[in-house]
Amino acid sequence: MNGSKWGGIAAFVCAGLVGASSVAVAQAKPQVTFAKDVAPILQRACQACHRPNNIAPMSLLTYEEARPWARSIRVKVAEREMPPWYIDRNVGVKKFDPDPSLSDAEIDTIVKWVDAGAPRGNPADMPPPRKFDDSDRWHIGEPDIIATLPKDVIVKAAAADQWMDVDMTHVDIPKDRYIKAVEVKPSKGPSVVHHAVASTYLEDDPEISKTLLVEYAVGKFGDIYPDGAARVLRANSKLSMNLHLHSIGEEIPANVVVGIKLYPEGYKPTFVETVTHVGDNEDLDIAPGDANARSEGYTVLTKPVRLTSFQPHLHNRGKAQCVEAIIPGAGIRPGIAKTQTISCVNRYRFNWHIVYHYTPDDQPLLPAGTMLKVTSWHDNTSANKFNPDPSNWAGFGQRSIDDMAFAWMTWYELTEDQYKEMVAERQRKTQAATQNQQQ
Numbered sequence: 451m452n453g454s455k456w457g458g459i460a461a462f463v464c465a466g467l468v469g470a471s472s473v474a475v476a477q478a479k480p481q482v483t484f485a486k487d488v489a490p491i492l493q494r495a496c497q498a499c500h501r502p503n504n505i506a507p508m509s510l511l512t513y514e515e516a517r518p519w520a521r522s523i524r525v526k527v528a529e530r531e532m533p534p535w536y537i538d539r540n541v542g543v544k545k546f547d548p549d550p551s552l553s554d555a556e557i558d559t560i561v562k563w564v565d566a567g568a569p570r571g572n573p574a575d576m577p578p579p580r581k582f583d584d585s586d587r588w589h590i591g592e593p594d595i596i597a598t599l600p601k602d603v604i605v606k607a608a609a610a611d612q613w614m615d616v617d618m619t620h621v622d623i624p625k626d627r628y629i630k631a632v633e634v635k636p637s638k639g640p641s642v643v644h645h646a647v648a649s650t651y652l653e654d655d656p657e658i659s660k661t662l663l664v665e666y667a668v669g670k671f672g673d674i675y676p677d678g679a680a681r682v683l684r685a686n687s688k689l690s691m692n693l694h695l696h697s698i699g700e701e702i703p704a705n706v707v708v709g710i711k712l713y714p715e716g717y718k719p720t721f722v723e724t725v726t727h728v729g730d731n732e733d734l735d736i737a738p739g740d741a742n743a744r745s746e747g748y749t750v751l752t753k754p755v756r757l758t759s760f761q762p763h764l765h766n767r768g769k770a771q772c773v774e775a776i777i778p779g780a781g782i783r784p785g786i787a788k789t790q791t792i793s794c795v796n797r798y799r800f801n802w803h804i805v806y807h808y809t810p811d812d813q814p815l816l817p818a819g820t821m822l823k824v825t826s827w828h829d830n831t832s833a834n835k836f837n838p839d840p841s842n843w844a845g846f847g848q849r850s851i852d853d854m855a856f857a858w859m860t861w862y863e864l865t866e867d868q869y870k871e872m873v874a875e876r877q878r879k880t881q882a883a884t885q886n887q888q889q
């Protein structure tokens with residue numbers, strides 16, 4: 451209401467100064483409405499989950515569905531709790547694909563809409579409904595290998611959230627092969643599958659060899675590697691699935707399917723993507739009641755790399771994590787290293803498993819000898835709602851009541867020549883962009 455009063459005065463002043471045409475402009479300053487301004491944002495950033503038969507508790511497809519949630523929507527978007535996206539936006543790499551998060555302008559629009567009483571506006575302004583095209587087809591094309599859970603997991607009508615590792619059906623991989631694309635998705639019960647992360651491992655050495663393969667995230671349809679780039683699938687690999695299942699008031703059978711497309715046998719890719727633990731710290735010392743237990747771990751890059759994604763791995767007490775690159779020989783004086791922040795997740799949420807994929811132009815290029823430093827923070831107080839026992843000391847361990855600290859990172863290993871070429875190409879692009887700006 452204040453807004454329109456001041457708007458009116460501004461219109462009056464303008465009219466006096468520059469004539470009648472600006473009156474029309476100022477008075478026409480439209481109110482923020484659902485149909486025109488809010489619906490497009492919900493379509494892009496919310497509806498993938500907030501629609502029937504998906505993981506969110508309510509649907510936000512229509513005005514009637516969204517209106518009762520207006521207050522709660524305002525709180526969740528203003529606090530950047532929704533959509534789930536917990537990367538620190540102010541440091542390190544800033545561009546991701548996919549990136550469901552809201553811009554400051556979009557948050558402002560939603561806040562203004564709620565504060566104005568959440569008006570519907572003119573139904574004719576509604577965008578056409580978003581079409582969802584997800585579970586019934588492969589987005590990577592027809593896979594060569596398909597694996598599922600050997601039997602459905604029954605999610606009871608009422609039960610605590612469950613986290614579990616389940617071996618997938620056997621796949622026969624007699625020789626090392628290269629992966630062109632990989633996708634995972636719920637094949638049954640999408641409303642109860644909150645996350646599904648597929649890993650590969652070798653039976654002889656399950657602990658050391660376990661490697662993240664692909665994660666299911668609502669709105670993301672698998673990983674397709676650019677031509678010439680690949681992941682390795684080791685001979686005799688087994689597949690295992692880590693699940694987070696969430697009851698929704700009725701008994702639901704759930705299952706998950708992984709599809710893998712291979713390059714032809716004998717194919718040699720130019721770039722091989724490595725997925726690896728970075729900065730493991732197995733000496734965690736998390737005192738009871740400590741709200742900010744800090745630990746560090748380090749990994750040295752033995753070859754130049756192009757970093758493609760980051761996912762913090764902490765257990766229930768996880769609070770935040772940062773990855774920095776300490777780059778040797780990049781300083782002005784001999785012997786001085788340069789530190790570059792790669793990514794920080796400043797509000798780790800144990801129940802959301804988010805992999806942050808960098809856009810190609812923003813994937814950090816790092817020389818051999820770079821030290822990756824991973825700093826993690828754990829909150830062992832009762833203020834952390836996921837904490838199983840704030841009165842106990844916690845250390846490193848496999849059980850979910852123990853804790854962990856490392857980052858999953860993916861990169862392409864580069865030869866020295868490939869690295870130099872990519873750095874030069876980046877410099878050319880940056881120069882071209884700066885020249886464009888100056889013109």
Ligand code: HEC
Binds near residue numbers: 497507668
């Ligand atoms: C990746 C899936 C996903 C996306 C995208 C998403 N949500 Fe949610 N949302 C959820 C889930 C699951 C919950 C319930 C559990 C939780 O809060 O973590 C939830 C909870 C909420 C709640 C609280 C509901 C309650 O019971 O109090 C609101 C409000 C909300 N979301 C709004 C939004 C809005 C607005 C957007 C888009 C700007 C959005 N969400 C995007 C999955 C999602």
